[in-house]
Amino acid sequence: MSRRPLSVAVALAATLGLAACGSNSLDTGSGSGGGGAATTGSGPTTTAAVDSALAAKLPASIKSAGVIKVGTDATYAPNEFLGGDGKTVQGMDVDLFDAVAARFGVKVEWQPASFDSIILGVTGGKYDMGISSFSITDERKKQVNMVSYYTAGTQWVTQTGNPKKVNADDACGLTIGVQKATTQQDDLTARSKKCTDAGKPAINLVVQEGQDQVTADLVGGKTVAMAADSPVALYAVKQTSGALEALGEAYDSAPYGWVVPKDQTDFAQALVDALKAADSDGSYKAALSKWGVEKGAITDFAVNP
Structure with a gap:
């Protein structure tokens, strides 16, 4: 050929805009933002009603800001990657988490970063969360909480x-x-x-x-x-x-997990509850189907499975 x-x-x-990143190694290097992309933000993408019980479990810093800052490696299509403008982060993970964030009544600010710098950014307080197709491993669970939401091989x-x-x-x-x-x-x-x-x-x-x-x-x-x-x-x-x-x-095959600071167990459990609600109303599978990745859907959402 x-x-x-x-x-x-x-x-x-x-x-x-092709991409990739589900990782196993807990490499917390100090890489810079992915491709120099500007920080991007988005509002809730569903009409789901705000759940006051879930919102009450948000960390005080997120409640005050009204925004969840998420570190992500935007080179991993179709999970998370930059749109045609070179700045807006889009993909399955984005649509899914925006739907979840709507239940908390907050916006999401997606901050592109190198993959191996994201966990360090979460533990150091730069990001409220890390969402970047992270495989859940025992090594990672020693450092952060991980909320399972998908599976991939x-x-x-x-x-x-x-x-x-x-x-x-x-x-x-x-x-x-x-x-x-x-x-x-x-x-x-x-x-x-x-x-x-x-x-x-x-x-x-x-x-x-x-x-x-x-x-x-x-x-x-x-x-x-x-x-x-x-x-x-x-x-x-x-x-x-x-x-x-x-x-x-x-x-x-192994589950992906959202990365949450180790001391924020209430927030992590609230994310599990929000995922269950999104699964019940169909918005969870809709986000996956939009990108053709529904094969990896799960129903046993959990903190540190």
């Missing part, structure tokens, strides 16, 4: 036709793309160790700050495959005009 020129590939990925993607005959279970010596600080980076690092332990060449990881860069690398031929969260990987396949295809099935 012929390969797209790199310049075309990068332009394509940038235009489509890892999906590999290659150029259409898999011209390099990539096998995810035997990728020794191949060049594979992945986003920094994600479960996929951990997975590939472990797979690479198995290669070297067996006397085979290591996997050559091309690690990028944003999933949009990872996708562009694959479309342009810099890598022969990439691994990302299943909804993000499959969205990339749909958006690249036949340039990419899924390789095999998703594996290692």
